[in-house]
Amino acid sequence: MAPNYWESSRFVDQLGGSWDQHEKRAFNYIDSVKELDKQLARVRTSPSKILHDGKNVTIFVDMSCFSPEEIEIIVYGNRLTVRATSTVQLDEKHSVDKVFMRKFVLASEILLESITTDLNRLCMLTIKATRV
16 A cells, blocks of 8 residues: 655654644745745846937846856847846755846847946946947
């Protein structure tokens, strides 16, 4: 007969230790993951700002949840992608990956070689490009 894992005492017996130990460990993970969700929600819901000023185009993206070395800007054809990945250690055995991606389609008159990026001390990413 297969074990009944819905019976909590049997499940804990299978894991070893007491139920309180497993409940506390799970609670710590939940708090950490909820905090990561709050950080990413702030970045997800803060819209990118795009300014058109004659021949110049400026894009602002909030990257405050990531360090500069975790941010990658990819230009492929007329597409610009801002991608960031970070691994957060919950403890010595468990980790969570944070991933952010925002894609932009560039106008055909944008000079790709004119694209520049800057990340200020508040981690606001500024991308500038010039039109033909």
